[in-house]
Amino acid sequence: xxxxxxxxxxxxxxxxxxxSDAAASKAAALKARWKPVGPxxxxxxxxxxxxxxxxxxxxxxxxxxxxxTAANAADRGG
Numbered sequence: 001x002x003x004x005x006x007x008x009x010x011x012x013x014x015x016x017x018x019x020s021d022a023a024a025s026k027a028a029a030l031k032a033r034w035k036p037v038g039p040x041x042x043x044x045x046x047x048x049x050x051x052x053x054x055x056x057x058x059x060x061x062x063x064x065x066x067x068x069t070a071a072n073a074a075d076r077g078g
């Protein structure tokens with residue numbers, strides 16, 4: 001799994017996954033009797049942790065009228 005984002009949606013939850021193997025992830029979701037929706041669009045950006053790390057990316061997205069709905073950050077450690 002490359003990334004995961006979960007949040008409440010009404011009285012349920014929405015779980016968004018960015019899998020390294022989309023077909024295997026969909027098969028696992030169906031086996032668990034989940035109702036997968038998608039695919040959706042996402043950006044996975046890796047780099048150094050620093051103040052303003054995403055500003056250049058967001059500026060470029062704004063320049064072409066792409067809105068960012070949500071963002072997450074994680075540290076892989078090390």
